[in-house]
Amino acid sequence: MSEDRVPDPLAPIEVPPPAEASVVRISSRTATILLLFTLTFTALMAATYFATKPAIEASARAEKMKLIGEVLPKSGYDNDLLADGVSLPPMPALGLDDVSTVYRARKDGTPVAMVVEAAAPDGYSGRIGLLLAIGADGRLLAMRVTDHRETPGLGDYIDPKKDKNKTSPWIGQFDRKGFEDINPEQWKVKKDGGMFDAHVGATISARAVTNASGRALAWAGERREKLFALPAAAKFEE
Amino acid sequence: MFSALFVMALGAVILGAALGYAAVKFRVEGDPLVEKIDSILPQTQCGQCGFPGCRPYAEAIAKGEADINCCPPGGEEGIKKLADLLGREFKPLSGEHGVEKPKSVAVIDENVCIGCTLCLQACPVDAIVGAAKQMHTIVAAQCTGCELCIEPCPVDCIAMLPIAEAVDNWKWKYPVFDIAQRRAA
C-alpha cells in the first residue's frame, strides 16, 4: 500500500521529490475523511445493532418455539423448554453429522416429552431434515419436516405446508404412533410391506421420512431415561 | 461498540491512504476511448451532431454527455458500431439532428463563382481550391459532403450532387426476392 509511509529501514534515507510529498498529503487527507465517514456510519450501525438486539433475540427464540410448537403444543408442558436442553454430538443413528440439541418438556417437573432433531439422508433429492416430539412413553407425538429439497409438486407433500390435502396431511399419520401400535418391522411405507401410506409416484420421499422417523424413535426410546435425567446444558455421551 | 469503531477505523485508514495514494500515483492520462470513437465517426465534420466536428462529439460520447445516435452522416451503421464499441443498446438515429442522406459532394458552378473565398474558409477539410478573385473548384475526392460551404456562398453557386453510381463503385444489392414470387410458390 502506501509504500512511502512505511520506509524500508535498511534503505538509505532519501529526500522525497515534491510529487511524493503531495502523495503523502493527499493520502493522509483522504484517509482522514474516510475515517470520519467510517466512524460516523459504523456508529450508526452499532447503535442500530444494540437497539435491535433484544428484538432479534426474541424473534429467533420465537421462531424456534414456533417450530417446536408445531410438534409439541405449548399447553402440554410448563418449563422453559429452550433452557432445558442437552447437547448431542454428531449422531449417525439420527442421520445427523453435526451437533444438535435435545429439548425436554416437563410438566410440574415430570418429563412429558422431548424434542429431537433427525434427518433422512436418502430423500429423492438428498437430505430431509426432521423435528420430532417423542413422548415420555416412547410414542412419536408429532413430526415435521424442517428442510428438504424434494421435487416441488411431487415429493414435497411430506411438508404439510405444501401438502394439497390440508385437512389430514400425510405427515399427520405419524401422530401419536409408537412401537406398541406398529411393530418396528412394519414401521415402513405400504409399498415396502409396512403400515404407512405414500403418494403414488413419489414413494421415495415418504420412504425416507418413514424410515428416518423409525430410526429416530428407536434411538430415542432406548435412551429415554438417560436423556431425561441429564442436567440442563449437559453433554450427552453414548 | 468500541471494537466496532476500532475495527472499521483501522480499515478506513488503510484503505483511504491506499486510495489516495493510488489516485495521485496512477492517474490515467488521455482517453483511448475517444480515439476509438473518433475512428468510427465519418469525419464529415458537419456539426449536425451539435458539436463542432467529429472529435468533440467523440469526446462527449466518451464522457457520457452525448447519446450515440446524433450523427446523421454516420447513419444506422455508425450507431451500430458505436453501440458495439460501448456495449450499449442500438437505437435509431435521433430525428433532431437530421436524417441520413445519400452521400453527396459539393459542386461549384464555375460560371457563376465570383472567387470570394468564403467557401474556401468554410470547408473544414480543405477540399476547395482556388485563390481570391479566381474561380474555385472542389476536389470531389476530398469533399466529405458536409454542406458547410453552401451557406456562405453569396451567389448560391454551390450545389450538392449525390455521388453517381458507376461500374467501379456499383454495389451488389441486398438479395431480396419479391413477395409476389414468394406468394406464388
Added chain:
Amino acid sequence: MSRRLFKFHGGVKPAYNKESSNHEQIADAPLPAEFVIPLHQSIGGIPRPVVKAGEHVQKGQLIGGPDGSVSSAVHASTSGTVKAVEMRRMPHTSGLSALCVVIEPDGKDEWIGHAPVPWRTMSPGEVRNALRDAGVVGLGGAVFPSHLKVNPGKEGHLDTLVINGAECEPFITCDDMQMRERPDGIIKGAAILRDLTKARQVLIGVEDNKPEAIAAMRAAVERIGAERIDVVAVPTRYPAGGAKQLIRVLTGIEVPHGKRSTDYGVQCFNTGTAHAIYDALELGRPMISRIVTVAGNVERPRNYEVRFGTPMKDVVALCGPKPDTDRLIMGGPMMGFRMPGDEVPVVKATNCILVGSKVLFPPPPPEMPCIRCGECAKACPADLAPFEMYWFSRAKIFGKAQEYHLFDCIECGCCAYVCPSRIPLVDYYRFAKSEIWAREQEKEAADGARERYEFRLAREEREKQEKAARLAAKAAETKAKLAAAAVAGAEDDPKKALIAAAQARAEQQKTAAETKTNAE
C-alpha cells in the same frame, strides 16, 4: 503416364450440357454494323482513349492506351471510322455505362502493320510491356492482365506452369474446341510461357470429359516436340477449372487466398490465353477477338471467333435464339452474369453467351431460411463454412462474415447449387463483399478527411497565434508611440497628455482582449 493427382474438397457434378455446342467447328462471326469497344476490359487501370471521333482506324490499331502497369491496352477490332467515344451500356450486371469507342467498319478489315516480337532476345520487362501493349489478358474469366502473371517468382524460376484447359462450367466449350482445332498455337504459347517463367514443367490440365481435346493436344505436343509439357486428364468435377483447384489437383499445392501463386512456385494460364500469347509474340497480333460459345436456348449452339465490340445480339442471331428467350448470360450457368440487354458488346471476358429462358433456367423457388444442414460446406471447394458467412452477411454483420473468410470465397456457386433452402448464397457474398469494399473506401476517405481537418485546425491555430503576435507587437508599438507623444505633449498641455494616456490604455486593453479571444 499415370501421374499422381490430388483431390480438392467439395465440388459438384451438375449436368454438363456440352455436347450440343462441340460438334461444329469454330466459325468466324461476321462484321457487325458497328463495334462498341469498352475501354475497361480488364482488371486494373482504365485505358485512356487515344482516338477521337471521326478518326479512321485500322484493324489492330491501339485505341486505348494502358493506364499504368496494372492495365492493358485495347485495340480496334477492324478497320473503320471512329463514330464516337462515349458512354455505352456495359456487359455488366449493373447495366451501367462506361466509356466505349464506337467504330463503324469500313468493310475492308485492314490490318495495321505488325511483326513478330523478338521476345527471346528481349529483357523480361520489355516482354511484359509488349504483352501489355498487345492487350493480352486472361481469357479464363478473370481478365487479369497476363503480362503481370508472366513472372518467374521469387526464386527466379517456377516449378510448375499450369495451363488450364479444364473448362468445368456446364455449356461452355470454347476451350474444348480451341484445343481440338488449334492445339498447336496453345502448345506453342505454353512453350513460350514455359521459357518466360523458367518453369520446370508445364502441366496442361483437361477434364476427362473431353477425350478429343486431350488426344488432339497430346498429338500436338508430339508433333511440335515440346519438351517438359504434359497434357493431364483430370477428373470431371466442377470447379476443377478454378485456378486454385486445378493447381491443387495437379500439384497438391494449395495457394492460400491473398498469396501469389508464384510464391509457391506455380502459375496458371488459360489455354486461350496461351494461344493469345503465341499470337501476340510470334505473330505480333494484338488481342482483338476470342472464341465464344453460344449455347442454351438456341437452335444451333456453336463456337464463334468473335471480335471484341460485336453486340451480343448479332452473335446470338447466328445461332437462332428460340422465341421464349428471356435473358443473356455472360459465362456459364454456375458463375455467369446476367446481361442488362442484348445489345451489350462481346468483351475479353466473354467466354460464353448463354441464352436463357424460364424453362431452361427456371426462377428459383422461394428462399427458405437456412437450416444449417451443412450441405453447402460439404460442397464448398474453398473449405469454407458458407452458411456462417451467409448468416452474418444477411444480418449485415460484416466483421463476423470476414472472420469466416468471406474473401476466400471464389463465388463458384457450388453452395447455392446444393442448398435445400434454395438460398442465393453467392448473392449474399457479393453483397457483403461490395459493402465491405465500400466501407474500406469510406474509412480511407474518413481518415484522409480527419487528417486534412486536423491539419486545417493546426494551421488556423498557427495563423491565429501569428495574428495575435502581430497584434501584440502592434499594440506595443502604438503604446510606445503614444507614451512618447504623451511625454512630448505633457510639456505643453497636461490635459491633452491625460487624454492621450487614456486612449493608449483603451487601445492596449482592446488589443489585449483581441489577442485573448483569438488565442482561444
Added chain:
Amino acid sequence: MLNNSPYFRQPASVSSVMLRVLAALIPGIAVYVWFFGAAILIQILLASAAALAGEAAMLKIRGKPVLLFLADGSALVTAWLIALTFPPIGPWWLVVLATLIAIVVAKHLYGGLGQNPFNPAMVAFCVMIVAYPQLMSQWPAVGFTDFSAQLGAIFGERHLDAMVMATPLDTLRTALHTAEAKATVAGVFGSNAAFGNIGGKGWEWVAVAYLLGGLWLIQQRIITWHMPAAFLGTLALIAGIASTAGPDKLAGPLFHILTGGAMLGAFFIVTDPVSGATTPKGKLIFAAGIALLTWIIRVFGAYPDGIAFATLLMNICVPLIDMATQPPVFGHKNDGKEGGKP
C-alpha cells in the same frame, strides 16, 4: 426480377428433408403402437394440430408467408418428436401446451425455422418435466393396450393405477441409488416386470425400429454418421467402463442405448441440424458431450432421462464448439506453412 448465378440448382428442398425425417419415424411409431396401444397416435395428432396452429399463428403475427412456411414440415417434426418423448397416456393438454411452448417460445421468438439455438422439442420436454414431474413420469405398462382406457386417460378422468408403471431407467435408479442400496442391477432386472431382455420390455423393440429409420436417414444423406455414432459410441463406452467397474450398481452399455430416449435421440434429436454443431469435429464433440451428460444425469441426477437436458446443455455450447472446430480453409491446412503442400 431475375436471379443471379448459379442459374440452376440441385432439386432439394427443406420440406422434402423434413418429410423424409417423418417417414423415418414411422417404423418406430408402428412398433410403439404394437406394444403400447394406439394412444400415441392420438398424442401425435394432438401435437401436430397444436404445432400447425401455433406455427400458423406466429407466422401470421410476424408477417411471414404462412402457407409457404407451414409446408416446410419442420413444425411437424418438432410435434412428432414431442409426442414420442412424452408419456402416451398424459392428459391431452400436456402435449398441446408443450408443443405450443416449443413452437412459440423456442422457435418463433428466435425468428422461426433455422434460427433457434435450442432444440424446440427438448425445450418443451424440459419445461414440462420441471413443471409437471408427476404427469411426465406416468408411463404405460407393457401390454396395456386398451384403447378406450387410454382415451379416458388422455381426455377424461384419470384412473391410472392399473396402467402406469415406472420405466426401467427410473426403476433402476430408484432401486440402486436412493433406497437402502441393497439391490443390484441383476437383481432388479430379474424381478421387475418393466424389463425385457436388455432394456425396457417393448421399448427395446421400439428402439430397434428407430435405429432402422435412422439408418435409412443416413442412407438418404439427410444426417451424417457423425452424431449418431459419437452419441451411441460414447454412451456405450461410458456405460461399459462404469458397469465393468461396478457391475452391481451400474447398468451396461446395451441397456443404456436401448432404454429411454437414447435411440430416438441418437438419430432424430441429437441430429437436429439447426441447433446442433455443424463442423465434422464439432458434431463429434457435440454428440459425445450429450452422451456423457445423459449418462451422468441418468445415473446420478434427479430427472429420469437426461437426453433432453443434455441436448440443451450442449446446444448452449454450440457456438463455441463451432468456433473452435472450424476446419482450416483452403490453403491454410498444414498450419499454412507450405500453402498446404501435401
Added chain:
Amino acid sequence: MTSYLFIVLGAVLVNNVVLVRILGLCPFMGVSKKLETAVGMGAATTFVLTLGCGTSYVIDSWLLIPNDLEYLRTLAFIVTIAAIVQLTELVIQKTSPMLHQVLGIYLPLITTNCAVLGIPLLNISQKHNFVESLLFGFGSSIGFTLALVLFAGLRERLDGADIPKNFRGTAIGFITGGIMSLAFMGFAGLDKYK
C-alpha cells in the same frame, strides 16, 4: 480430496452462481454482447472473487467473530472487496500493462456484481473452512465465467437471427438465459452425492 472436487464442480455446474443461484446477473446480461469482453470480465471476476473469499474468511474469523461483530459483515466484506478491486488494478497496472488493457475496464464494474458479496456471505452460511471458502469462490467464479462466455457465444450468433422486433436485445437475452437456467436444472440432484 473428492469433497473439494465436489465443492468446485458443485459451484460450477450444479449450483451455478448465475443460472441456479441467480447472482451476478447484471454483468451476465450487460457484459455478454461480445465473446471477447465476456472472457475479460470472467477472468477479472475470477481473480477478485477468489481473493475476496479468502480475505473475507480471514476477516470474518479473525476480526469479526472474536469481537462479536458479525453484524458488520456486509460492510466489512464489501469494503474489503472494493479495496481488493482497487489494489488489483494498481498491481496489474504496475506489473503488466498488457493484462491491464485486458482486464482494466472490467475491474471497476466488479464491485457492483452481487456475486462478489454473495459468495463470501454464502461461504459463511455454509460454514466453509478456509480452503473450502477459497475453492467455493474459485468454483463459483468459474461457473460465472462459464455461463457468461457460453451466453456471449449464443448472443453473438443471435445477433444474426431474425428475432421479432420487440424481442431483440435484452428480451431475447432473458429468454435465452431462462433456457440456459432450465438446462442447468438437469444437474439437479447431482450434489446429493456429496
Added chain:
Amino acid sequence: MSVYRDITYNSLWKQNPILGQVLGLCPTLAITTSFINSFSLGLATTFVMAMSNFAVSALRSFIPFEIRIPVFILIIAALVTVVDLAMNAWLHDIYLVLGIFIPLIVTNCIVLARVEAYAAKNPVLASTWDGAMMGIGLTLVLAVLGIVRELFGQGTLLSGIEMIIPGTEAIRLLPEDYPGFLVAVLPPGAFFVLGLLIAGRNWLDARANEKARQHLLQAQAHA
C-alpha cells in the same frame, strides 16, 4: 415542480431500473416467487435508495472525488445493515425468506448507480425523491413479476401474507385443481417472465413512437 414529474416519469418508466437500465437483476429474478416477497424486498430497497441518496446528497460537498466510491459503498452498506437488522428484529419470517438478498442490496448496482449519477450532483430533496421513485419503479416491476409468477406457479395471490399480517390467508385465484406450472416459480420462469415483460415494454414504446410519428406526419401534412 416539473423536475419531480420528470424524475417520476423517468424512474417509473423511461429509465426504470429493471426494464430500462437492466440493473438490479438478481433480487428481481431470485425472490419474485410471490407478490409478498417481491413487495417486501422492493420496499426495503426503496428505503435504502431514498436514504442513501439523501445521505450522499447531503454530504456530497465533503466527499473527495477519489474516494467517492468507497464512501458511497460505506454509506449504502451501513444503511443496508440497518435495514437488515430491523427486518431481522421485526419481520423475522420475511427476513428468513429474503435471506441473503437483503445484504445484497449493497451490491445492487442500481443503488450505487443512482447515488453516483444523481445524488452526488443534485440537491437533497430532488435526490431523495429520485431514490424513492427509482425504488418504487423497481418495486413495481418486482411486484408485477411476483404476481405473474405466483399466479402461474401456484394459482394464488398474496401467499405468505400471514408473515406480515398474522391470521390472513392467501387468495386462490385459479381453481383448486389447477396443476401449478412449477417452472414459473423456478429460476427459468423468472427469466422468461422478465423477458416477456421487457418485450411488452418494447412493444408499448414502439406503439407510442409510431403514434408520435403519425402525429408528426399529420402535422407536417397540414403545414
